[in-house]
Amino acid sequence: MHVKPLMNKYAFLGxxxxxxxxxxxxxxxxxxxAATLPPFxxxxxxxRVAKLQEAARALRTSAVKTIAAAGMGxxxxxxxxxxxxxxxxxxxxxxxxxxxxxxxxxxxxLSKGHCAGALYSALAMRGFIAPDALSTFxxxxxxxxxxxxxxxxxxxxxxxxxxxxxxxxxVGCAIAARLAKADxxxxxxxxxxxxxxxxxxxxxxxxxxxxxSNLTAIVDRNRLQQGARTEDTNRLEPLADKxxxxxxxVAEADGHDIAGLFAFxxxxxxxxxxCLIARTTKGKGVSFMEDxxxxxxxxxxxxxxxxxxxxxAQ
Amino acid sequence: xxxxxxxxxxxxxxxxxxxxxELTSLARADERIVAVCNDSVGSSNLVAFxxxxxxxxxxxxxxxxxxxxxxxxxxxxxxxxxxxxxSPFLTGRALExxxxxxxxxxxxxxxxxxxxxxxxxxxxxTHHSVEDLAWLRAIADLTIVVPADPAExxxxxxxxxxxxxxxxLRVGRFKVPAIGGTFEAGKIGTLRHGKDVTxxxxxxxxxxxxxxANLLKRRGIEARVLNVSTIKPLDRDTLIKAAKETGRIVTxxxxxxxxxxxxxxxxxxxxxxxxxxxxLGVPEFAPTGSTSFLLxxxxxxxxxxxxxxxxxxx
Numbered sequence: 048m049h050v051k052p053l054m055n056k057y058a059f060l061g062x063x064x065x066x067x068x069x070x071x072x073x074x075x076x077x078x079x080x081a082a083t084l085p086p087f088x089x090x091x092x093x094x095r096v097a098k099l100q101e102a103a104r105a106l107r108t109s110a111v112k113t114i115a116a117a118g119m120g121x122x123x124x125x126x127x128x129x130x131x132x133x134x135x136x137x138x139x140x141x142x143x144x145x146x147x148x149x150x151x152x153x154x155x156x157l158s159k160g161h162c163a164g165a166l167y168s169a170l171a172m173r174g175f176i177a178p179d180a181l182s183t184f185x186x187x188x189x190x191x192x193x194x195x196x197x198x199x200x201x202x203x204x205x206x207x208x209x210x211x212x213x214x215x216x217x218v219g220c221a222i223a224a225r226l227a228k229a230d231x232x233x234x235x236x237x238x239x240x241x242x243x244x245x246x247x248x249x250x251x252x253x254x255x256x257x258x259x260s261n262l263t264a265i266v267d268r269n270r271l272q273q274g275a276r277t278e279d280t281n282r283l284e285p286l287a288d289k290x291x292x293x294x295x296x297v298a299e300a301d302g303h304d305i306a307g308l309f310a311f312x313x314x315x316x317x318x319x320x321x322c323l324i325a326r327t328t329k330g331k332g333v334s335f336m337e338d339x340x341x342x343x344x345x346x347x348x349x350x351x352x353x354x355x356x357x358x359x360a361q
Numbered sequence: 362x363x364x365x366x367x368x369x370x371x372x373x374x375x376x377x378x379x380x381x382x383e384l385t386s387l388a389r390a391d392e393r394i395v396a397v398c399n400d401s402v403g404s405s406n407l408v409a410f411x412x413x414x415x416x417x418x419x420x421x422x423x424x425x426x427x428x429x430x431x432x433x434x435x436x437x438x439x440x441x442x443x444x445x446x447x448s449p450f451l452t453g454r455a456l457e458x459x460x461x462x463x464x465x466x467x468x469x470x471x472x473x474x475x476x477x478x479x480x481x482x483x484x485x486x487t488h489h490s491v492e493d494l495a496w497l498r499a500i501a502d503l504t505i506v507v508p509a510d511p512a513e514x515x516x517x518x519x520x521x522x523x524x525x526x527x528x529x530l531r532v533g534r535f536k537v538p539a540i541g542g543t544f545e546a547g548k549i550g551t552l553r554h555g556k557d558v559t560x561x562x563x564x565x566x567x568x569x570x571x572x573x574a575n576l577l578k579r580r581g582i583e584a585r586v587l588n589v590s591t592i593k594p595l596d597r598d599t600l601i602k603a604a605k606e607t608g609r610i611v612t613x614x615x616x617x618x619x620x621x622x623x624x625x626x627x628x629x630x631x632x633x634x635x636x637x638x639x640x641l642g643v644p645e646f647a648p649t650g651s652t653s654f655l656l657x658x659x660x661x662x663x664x665x666x667x668x669x670x671x672x673x674x675x
Contacts, residue, residue, distance in 0.1 A: 150439060198467055204437060206465045211456055215427040216462060219434020222419060226395065227438060246458075249427035256422075 057180045057186035060200050079151065083143045085136070088172075088313070092306070095138065099305045102172065104135035107332050108359050109181065110166035115352040117164075117184040119193065124238065125165035125341040127269040127302070127327040131236060132157075134308040136169045146176035147201035153231050154220045156205045159238035159267065160194040160212020161344075167191055167200070175202035203358070211235060211244025214264060218250045221262035221320070234312070236265045240272030243281045248293070255294020260316030264295075267302065269329035273343045291321045302327035332359050371568075373536035379511030380532045382404035383518045384443055388414055391522060395419060395435060398445045399428045405445035405475050425450050429472070436468035441522060447481075448474030448490035448531065456496060463527045471521045472529045477526045477613030478517035480534035480567060481644070483650040483661035491643045495620025497529050499594055505592040507531040509540050509567035513590060516544035528542060531564060535615075535652045538568045540588065541669045545641070549596040555583035558670045559603040559610045563589045564621050565656070566613035566641075577670055584670060596626050604634045609673040612668050614654065618642035639669040 107129045114120030134153060136142075143149040157166045164184060166236070171178045183189035190199035194208030205216045210235040217235035224231050237247065254262055267287070271276055277283050290297045296316055300307045304324025309325050330336030333355040336347075347355055367642070388394040390412065395417045398405055402420060411418040419435070421428045425446060432442040444451065452459065463470050474493055481488035497505055504526060508514040514532060521528050524546070543552055553574050562570035567588045574584040579617055585607055587599065604610060610630070612623035623640030630636060647655050656662055660669075 092403070154434075154437065196465075205433065206461060209461050211426075212430055212458065212462055215430020215458070216434040216437070219431035220437050221434070222431065223435045223438020223440055226416060226435075226440065231439075233434075246426040246430065249421070249424035250430065253421050253424065253427055253431065 055183060055186060057183040057190055058188045060180060060190040060331050061175050064325065078331060079141055080143070081146065082145070082337055083141050083149070083152070085138050085140055085142065086245065087137045096306050097308065099138050099309065102137045103130045104359060105172060105304065106108060106133050106165060106168045106266055108356060109171065109353050110164045111347070111352065111359065112166060113164045113181045115347060116182050117125065117186070118346055119185050120164045120346065121161045121344045122164070123271070123329040123336060123339075123344070124159060124162040124267065125271070126224065126331045126333060127329045128159070128162055128165055128236060128267045129302045129331065130305055131267060131308060131325055132165055132169045134305055134312060135286065136173045138309045139312045141231070142173065144202070144203070151229065151231050154204050154233040156207065156213045156217050156220070156233070156235040157195065158235055159210070159241060160207030162192070162194045163193060166195055170200065170281050171201040176200060177189055191296045194251070210232055210241035211246035214247050214250040215261060215262070218254045218361045221254065221259040224261050225259070229238070230264065232261050236267060238278075239266055239283060239286075242266065242283055242286070250297065251290065251293040254320040258294070258318045259320045260279065262320040263312060263316070264320065264322045265312075266322065266324045268324050268325050269327045271329045271340050271343065278290045285322055285358060286343070290324070295320050295322045297322045297324065299326065306318070312336060320331070334358060371538035371540050372512045375474050375507060375536050376514045376533040377406045379514050380473070380518065381409060383515040384437055385410045385413060387418060387518060387522055391441070392429050393439060393441045393530050394522065395440045395442050396445055397421065397432045397435065397442045399423055399450065400438045401427050401446050401475065404447060405473070409443060424457050425454040429431045429455040431465060432470045433462035433466055433468045436470050441469055441471070443471045443473055443589050445473045447488070448469040448477035450489055450491050452490060452493040452497060452529070459497070459503070460510060461502050467502055467529060469525045470527055471518075473525075474529060474531045476534035477531045478533070478535065479652050479655045482655060483649055486647065489647060493531065494592055494614065494616045494622065495624070498620060498625060499584055502527055503582055503593065504528045504546070506544070506546075506590060507564040507592055508533070508544060508590055509564060509588050512539060513544045517590070520546050533565055535565050537565055538665060540567055542588070544590055547594055547596055548600040550590065551585065551599065552588050553584065553586040554600055555585035556607055557582045557584060558674060559564060559585045559587060559598070559607045560613065561587040561589050561603070561610055561622065561626060561672065562613040562666075564617045566661060566666075569661065569663050570613055570666055573666035573670065576663055578668040580671075582670070582674065584613055589622055592622055592625060595629055597629055600626060600629055601633050605635045609637045610674065611666060611669045613641040613661060615661060616642050618644050622628040637673050639673055641669055649675050
């Protein structure tokens with residue numbers, strides 16, 4: 048049987064990932080080009096917060112549209128993590144969209160890879176991928192798989208999806224920066240439900256033991272996992288105490304407060320890895336989705352999409 | 362090379378010794394090389410390495426999932442990690458990390474399965490790594506290398522440094538005689554020419570296949586002996602040629618009889634050039650005994666291989 052091959056012009060968005068020829072490039076402490084700095088990082092505080100809020104709103108809108116077009120996705124978690132991603136990509140991360148594998152870039156790993164719709168939206172907004180590629184999310188042969196693939200999508204550092212993988216990889220990145228005597232930082236966003244995976248605690252222990260102050264973990268603490276509340280499924284609390292006990296500097300904050308996120312994420316650690324437990328609302332910004340377990344990966348119908356976009360525009 | 366006669370009691374070697382020495386030597390020449398281990402500094406023979414490169418040995422403790430994730434992160438940061446752990450735990454405990462973090466990400470990491478097969482003899486099946494070839498063969502993009510002796514171990518490591526791909530290297534502990542020869546990635550070495558039957562062996566079984574060929578010669582049978590040091594991707598041409606020219610194949614491996622070398626050869630030949638086969642390996646959880654005892658117990662010795670060949674010849 049002959050099957051006609053499918054074509055998709057967004058089958059490959061990336062550039063081949065090269066092997067570093069030398070560590071010297073990663074190590075060089077040259078001044079970072081202006082184009083690599085976070086776009087709103089240097090603005091005055093009030094303007095910066097307004098711009099970051101605007102970016103977060105655009106990211107939410109993009110994620111809802113992306114999921115609506117695909118008819119698939121994880122809308123609840125995309126919306127809970129939106130303020131965190133907007134703050135990181137527009138206020139914190141030093142990146143070069145024109146040279147995604149620039150050795151001095153900050154590393155960002157989305158451990159909760161099922162929220163790829165939000166990540167792709169951030170990558171499109173920061174200029175890593177064409178915005179209209181988002182319309183091919185999960186379409187046949189699209190580079191934009193339901194979980195991110197670094198070999199096809201520039202700006203993706205790790206192919207996540209199975210839970211409990213992001214933090215160990217981030218720990219490796221942080222050790223690499225330290226070994227190379229480089230000053231780039233590593234950030235990882237973890238779902239709260241995925242903290243039930245033991246591999247996170249292997250990694251947390253290693254990071255605490257090594258005092259990886261160049262590593263920041265952000266827990267998207269929306270208190271819901273796929274099937275139910277985290278505390279009804281397999282209790283996480285007292286969560287901050289757990290991280291502290293593993294040797295981390297821990298803060299708890301409103302994960303939708305852009306000014307607070309900006310301040311914490313731009314501060315550097317002293318002798319310990321840093322963890323922000325970001326208290327968030329799953330489905331944040333869309334009233335009928337907020338804090339409702341079924342919106343983990345329920346797909347909105349046409350009317351719900353309209354309602355959601357109207358609410359997000361307000 | 363043509364090995365017509367093996368000495369009766371040749372000197373034998375633990376491949377881990379050559380491995381450790383070569384790793385230190387490679388690390389001197391290339392600052393990107395680091396070792397990652399799971400409290401296995403002693404069992405992986407890394408004592409000299411850590412003495413010379415204290416910062417370049419990352420011992421994550423007894424945490425294989427984190428160990429493999431950390432290696433992915435180190436590769437992301439420009440390093441070439443050699444991950445050294447006992448093969449049963451490296452490949453069994455961290456299988457999903459090997460699939461997702463290393464192979465699917467296509468990170469240049471060399472996963473070194475130390476003391477594989479039944480090297481831990483009396484410690485029993487929990488510590489045997491006879492499943493590794495089967496479950497790793499199922500993972501796309503992962504190159505699987507099983508050197509037969511110390512020289513081939515060194516040669517394979519030298520290749521791995523420049524290979525820029527995910528690699529699994531099975532590093533034997535059970536002492537084997539020197540076979541000689543150089544590792545050539547993706548190529549099967551023909552150690553002895555013959556037209557009556559092919560003995561395709563890997564790792565510890567290669568020297569035994571050569572001994573079996575000597576036994577067969579006494580009965581006037583000319584056996585071809587192949588050293589299959591790259592299990593995946595398989596050298597199709599050499600195997601198909603052997604099937605055509607000798608008409609029958611015995612495979613021998615210190616691994617389960619399902620899914621390893623024998624299965625790989627059978628998958629190929631059943632579709633390309635079917636010939637009668639015998640697959641020698643480990644058919645069940647091993648009883649208590651030394652490695653040497655267990656190999657004899659399962660017929661993984663010269664007499665067992667020769668008997669299988671005679672059975673095929675009829």
